[in-house]
Amino acid sequence: MKLKFFDANVFIGRPHNGQFGSVSTSEQLVQEMDKQGISKAIVWHIFQYEGSIVEGNRMLTEEISKSERLYGCWTILPPQTQEIIKDDFFKKMKENKIVCVNAFPEWHRFVLDNVAFEHFLVELSERKIPLFLTMGRTCITWEGLYRLMKEFPLLTCVLCDIGIWGVDRYTWPLLEKFENFYLESSQLSLEEGGIEATVRRFGSERIVFGTGFPVQYQKAAILQLTHADISDRDKENIASKNLERILQKEQL
Amino acid sequence: MSDLWKEFLEKGKSEGCPVYDMHGHMGSYSRIYFPFGDFDPDIMKHRLDRTGIKMLVFCSHWTLFSPDIGNKANIVVVRKLPDRLRAYCGLNPNYPEIIEKDVEEFEKYRDVFVGFKLLADYHRKPISDDAYKPAWKYADKNGLIVLLHTWGSSPFNGPEQVRIVAERYPGAKILMGHSCHGEWDKTIKLIKDFPNVYAELCAVVDDRGGLEQIIDAVGSSQIVFGTDWPWFNHHYYIGAVLDSGISDEDAHNIFHRNAEKLLAALV
Ligand SMILES: [Zn+2]
Numbered sequence: 457m458k459l460k461f462f463d464a465n466v467f468i469g470r471p472h473n474g475q476f477g478s479v480s481t482s483e484q485l486v487q488e489m490d491k492q493g494i495s496k497a498i499v500w501h502i503f504q505y506e507g508s509i510v511e512g513n514r515m516l517t518e519e520i521s522k523s524e525r526l527y528g529c530w531t532i533l534p535p536q537t538q539e540i541i542k543d544d545f546f547k548k549m550k551e552n553k554i555v556c557v558n559a560f561p562e563w564h565r566f567v568l569d570n571v572a573f574e575h576f577l578v579e580l581s582e583r584k585i586p587l588f589l590t591m592g593r594t595c596i597t598w599e600g601l602y603r604l605m606k607e608f609p610l611l612t613c614v615l616c617d618i619g620i621w622g623v624d625r626y627t628w629p630l631l632e633k634f635e636n637f638y639l640e641s642s643q644l645s646l647e648e649g650g651i652e653a654t655v656r657r658f659g660s661e662r663i664v665f666g667t668g669f670p671v672q673y674q675k676a677a678i679l680q681l682t683h684a685d686i687s688d689r690d691k692e693n694i695a696s697k698n699l700e701r702i703l704q705k706e707q708l
Numbered sequence: 709m710s711d712l713w714k715e716f717l718e719k720g721k722s723e724g725c726p727v728y729d730m731h732g733h734m735g736s737y738s739r740i741y742f743p744f745g746d747f748d749p750d751i752m753k754h755r756l757d758r759t760g761i762k763m764l765v766f767c768s769h770w771t772l773f774s775p776d777i778g779n780k781a782n783i784v785v786v787r788k789l790p791d792r793l794r795a796y797c798g799l800n801p802n803y804p805e806i807i808e809k810d811v812e813e814f815e816k817y818r819d820v821f822v823g824f825k826l827l828a829d830y831h832r833k834p835i836s837d838d839a840y841k842p843a844w845k846y847a848d849k850n851g852l853i854v855l856l857h858t859w860g861s862s863p864f865n866g867p868e869q870v871r872i873v874a875e876r877y878p879g880a881k882i883l884m885g886h887s888c889h890g891e892w893d894k895t896i897k898l899i900k901d902f903p904n905v906y907a908e909l910c911a912v913v914d915d916r917g918g919l920e921q922i923i924d925a926v927g928s929s930q931i932v933f934g935t936d937w938p939w940f941n942h943h944y945y946i947g948a949v950l951d952s953g954i955s956d957e958d959a960h961n962i963f964h965r966n967a968e969k970l971l972a973a974l975v
Contacts, residue, residue: 476917620914621939624741646914648755648941649743671915672948675713679947683720683758 457688461494461678462696464588465616465640465666468519469502469512478502478670482519482526489525492674494667495696496525498556498588504531505560505593510539517552527703528554529588533564534572541576546583550708556614558588560595568596570607581610584636584706592617592643592668598626605634612702616640617668622647624654631658638702640666641694645680651694652685660690664699712956716946721760725960727946728967731855731885731910731934732766734785737773744938749789756792759942762964763971764793766937767825767855771798775806779817786820794975796825796855801839802832811842822974823853823881828864830857835865836872848877853970855908858884860891867894874902881970883932886911892918896925903930906966910934913948920952928958932966 468485470478479485482499489497499520504512513530520526530549535541548554557580561568570577580587589596596604605613611634618627618639624647630637631654641663644650654663665681667674681691715722736745744755756764768781782795797814799807814821824843828835835856847854854877858865867888874882887907888895898905899922907930912918922931935945949962 476915476920620911622740622742624743646940646944647743648935648938650941653743673913673916673951675951676913676944676947679716679720679950680941680943682717683943685758 457682457691459682459691459695461492461665462699463489463494463497463667463669463674464614464664464699465642466497466499466669467502468499469515471502472506475670482522486523486525488669488674492667492678494674496527498527498529498699500529500531500558500588504558505563509533509564513540517554520553528552529556529558530554531564532557532559532576534566535576536572546579546585546708549585555703555706555708556586556588558590560590560593561600562596563594568600568604577608577611581608581612583708584612584702585708586612586614586638586702586706588614588616590616591619591623592671602630605630605637609634610636612636612638612706614638614640614664614702616642616666618643620646622650624650628654628657631662637662638698639663641681642666642668642672642677645677645684651681655686655690660686660693661698663694664702665695710950710956710959712959713950716760716950720758720943725760725963726762727760727933727942727963728971729761729764729935729937729942730853730883730932730967730970731908732764732937733772733939734766734768735770735781737769740939742938747785747788752789753792755942759946761942762792763967763975764937765796765822765853765855765971766793767796767798772800772825772827772830775800775803778806779810783817783820790819794822794971795820796823796853797821797843798825798827799840799843800831801828801837804839807839808842811846814846822971823847823855825855826865827857828869829859829862832864834863835869836876844873844877844880847880849879851879851881851973853881853883853974855883855885858886858888860888860894867891867898870898870905871901874898874905878902878904880904882906883908883934885934887918887922889918892921896922899926899930905930906970907931908934909945909949909962910936910940913945913952916952919949919954923952923954923958928954928961929966931962932970933962
């Protein structure tokens with residue numbers, strides 16, 4: 457079957473230590489997506505992680521403004537320093553086609569919990585704006601993630617790059633307990649039987665498609681999902697519908 | 709769009725391009741949950757059929773991690789699905805007496821084994837250690853395949869160690885499992901220097917860039933496909949190889965032609 461893909465896990469920009477096949481502009485990214493038949497993507501800029509969060513968010517905003525197929529993800533910091541989160545934060549998100557936020561607490565040196573983020577993460581939960589986290593960089597520990605979800609049980613959270621080695625022992629308790637907790641698919645597809653077992657246990661609504669571009673191969677994720685041993689309806693949910701539903705629910 | 713990619717995307721497999729997975733495992737393992745950890749011949753056949761895997765060559769986790777179980781874990785499994793499975797006789801250098809016995813009895817299990825598997829990073833003795841010697845000599849003399857776990861910078865199975873055994877045992881067909889991961893320049897040098905040394909792609913294609921570098925430098929005639937199954941998914945890995953920009957000819961070499969040559973006298 458031919459699926460419509462909405463990629464939840466892509467970054468733009470060239471990392472300072474080099475990355476095979478990375479792209480600096482939205483034109484280049486859209487070209488890569490066209491080669492693979494990927495229709496839309498949520499994108500962040502690598503400079504948001506490696507360099508300046510403020511300038512990285514700005515560079516991202518500029519790039520995604522050039523293509524209606526690209527949506528943005530801004531990186532957040534504790535509201536107290538007012539570097540990123542100010543009174544008009546959500547209004548600015550809406551104006552700039554930013555549909556979600558991510559955070560790298562371990563790398564950017566803060567604690568992602570209710571001491572620093574109580575009001576903000578309550579509001580994020582109420583507005584149903586997804587928070588993207590990753591296990592593929594210095595971002596958060598499993599203990600930190602468990603604590604965060606316990607403190608904000610209604611938070612919409614998408615975990616990306618879940619791990620090269622199967623991590624079902626970590627993720628299944630979170631899927632069981634927190635209804636708005638989602639997995640990005642690229643490394644679940646990498647795990648033999650990972651997609652099938654997770655769908656059998658929790659349904660297909662809890663997984664959103666991602667490729668991990670430019671680090672991982674896009675065709676790997678596409679081929680696995682297209683021929684996964686699950687129903688066509690489940691494949692459509694994962695390929696694009698779940699992410700679209702998540703974004704439809706959000707109030708910006 | 710390449711013809712092979714078109715066919716795989718449409719059907720999930722290719723008539724003219726069967727796939728040999730030269731690096732698999734079998735059975736459960738304590739540090740991870742495997743949805744397909746327990747061997748069942750019907751389920752196994754179903755998984756291999758839908759991805760077009762013609763043969764999986766493996767060594768059981770239980771063999772590698774329990775000298776008390778040893779190679780019988782491989783023998784029972786291959787004999788339940790002999791058309792699709794072969795095994796590597798697993799060696800643990802901490803029990804040299806078991807290695808000697810396994811080599812002595814190797815002929816009895818020619819229907820099961822195509823060679824040996826070494827997991828030196830885990831067993832903590834270098835692949836050139838004397839404990840392995842009976843097996844290396846036997847593989848050298850009989851043209852058997854030896855699948856090594858290899859990793860960049862490892863003192864047990866890094867590129868320098870591969871060089872030692874490749875020089876010493878030119879008759880053995882040495883598969884560098886994980887291709888000395890991360891030290892691709894040394895992987896390339898080993899392939900150039902030794903016609904009996906092959907790169908194997910497990911963990912290489914988790915990220916983009918490694919396969920591209922190897923194939924640019926040495927072509928595809930000494931590269932084989934492998935996945936650490938049941939760790940990694942066959943379709944994911946096939947898609948990754950086909951996304952690396954290689955030609956369909958190169959893909960045929962990697963997916964089946966090189967493996968067919970290696971296995972010709974052994975299966
Ligand atoms: Zn292995």
